Amino acid sequence: MGESDNNGMVSMEEEEEEQPLSPAARLFHSPSFNCYIIAILGCNTKFKPDVIKSGLEQTLLKHPRFSSKLVADDGQRWTKTIVDLEDHVIVPDLDPNIDFADQLVEDYISELTTKPMDLSKPLWELHLLNIKTSDAEAVGVFRIHHSMGDGASLISLLLACTRKTLDPEALPSVPENKQAGSTNSGGFWWFLLAFLSVLRLIWNTLVDVLLFGATVMFMKDTKTPIKGAPGVEHNIKKFVHRTISLDDIKLVKNALNMTVNDVVLGVTQAGLSRYLNRKYAGEAEIDGGEKHRKSNLPKSVRLRATILVNVRPTVGIQALANMMEKGSKTRWGNLIGYILLPFTIALQDDPLDYVRKAKATIDRKKRSLESICTFSGGVLILRTFGVKALTIHFQSYVNKMTIALAVDPNVIPDPYQLCDDLEESLKLIHDAILKKV
Incomplete structure (x- = not known):
């Protein structure tokens, strides 16, 4: 955390005192x-709570969404309010030498999913x-209502709350996405290729929309051991x-x-295939490597x-100041669309087939x-699909990729086994590449 400057938070204080909720925010x-x-x-x-609170005053609280609450009468507008950090920064009294700290953190976070937030506050x-856990000296847990922004917005905000190590007064640099420009050189052939690309775009879109409509009406997923019953989205x-x-x-890439x-999608397909193969076989039948190669899948x-897809015209993570400018194409909010992505669930003889099919x-x-x-039909989509028994996030940081799973333990009681299968799938794909080198 650090002092704000003209490139960070100050411009956001010029927001109007009240803002209506977007359709997506009302849905959430x-x-x-x-x-x-x-x-x-x-x-x-x-963590030093006093230092954290001081930093939040200079950064997070200058953002209008984090210093506004819902109007009590209709819940359809954000209105500025005075923020008492004591209500928002929670420091539970925990034994620093407690055994099984990782389990305690998991249980603590799970418990948060059952507690509603106080609508009278931001x-x-x-x-x-x-x-101290197995991979950190301390753990911070943010809980933020999704109506306040999507992933692209919140990551931009997180970056604006930090400073460079070598220059404590400077904001971190946001890498620019360099997209190859196109020219109209080539005359007739360029025109023909452009025309065919447009036709393919229209055809693919039509097919995808029709398949989506069929999914809403009748074309459901196969009942598998990871498919929860109706209402599973409300479970802990x-x-x-x-x-x-x-x-x-990156080596595979x-x-x-x-x-x-x-590659990430290929690893996910491979990991889910291994996990489901084990479930269909039964735990007692699949202890050895030979049994893993036998398909028990339907x-x-x-x-x-x-x-979820970021539908902003400018891709990638943007500087927060740019997102807060009025009329910006990279504006703050929930600007996300959805695509239905079919997974190939099967045991492949060549592990690289998983990533080839994913690509x-x-x-x-x-x-x-x-x-x-x-994106235009977001209300229908979220009401139709909701949040199911399994959510998988991939987050990269420096030279590591973290796989984060949110599961309904009644449907997936062994999430660590699924983590093992995902990790093992990457190893098999990685090793298959090395054999080809």
Whole structure:
């Protein structure tokens, strides 16, 4: 945390005293879909609450959403209020030498998912857990109502609350996304290729929208051991994570000329396939490596993921000052669309087939306006699909990639086994690349 400057938070104080809730924000407050974002940060030193609060006063509280509450009469407007940090920074009294600290943190976070937030105050909390876990000296837990912003907005805010190590007065640099420009050189052939690209875009979009409509009406996923019953989205969630090597992912990416997202999706398909194969076989039948190679999966499994997509015209993480400018195309808020991504659930003889199939699927979705169409119909989408029994997040930091799972323990009682399968799947894919070198 640090002092604000003209490149960070000051410009946001010029916001109007009251702002209406966006349609997406109103949806996130609906009784059937009251959604929170929970972010967990590990620190290599113990937290000093007074220092944290002082930093928040100079950064977070200057943001209009974090210093506003819902108007009590209709709940449809944000209005500025005075923030008492004692109500938002929670420091539970914990034994710093407690055994099983990792389990305590998991239980603490799970308990947060059952507690509603006080609508009479700004809808955010920071819990400071000064206990040593297996990978941190202390753990901070943010709980933020999803109506306050999406992932792109909140990561930009987090960056604006930090400063460079070498220059404590300077904001961190936000990398620019350099997109290759196109020219109209080539005459007839360029025109023909552009025309065919537009036709493919229209066709893919039409197919995707029709498939989405069919999904809403009748085309459901196959009943599998990870598919929860109706209402599962309201159950308590268990959060677990596993950190893997980002360098291993990049090695696969570079060798196959793919993106990190392609590899991550391939690893996810492989990990889910291993996990479901074990469930269908039964734990007692699948202890050895030979049994892992025997497929116990049904011949045809329809399993699809709902992927959130940033629909801002400018991709990537933007500087917060840019997001807060009036009329900005990278504006703050919940600007997210959705795509239905079919997963290939099968045991592949070649582990690299998982990432090849993932790349083909993602490339196809990139040539579709499905996310734009679903952004417009966000209310229907979220009411139809909600948040199911399993949510998977991938977050990179420096040379590590953290896999974070949010599961319903009644449906997935062994989330660490799923983490093992995801990690093992990356190892198999990584090793398959090394054999080809």
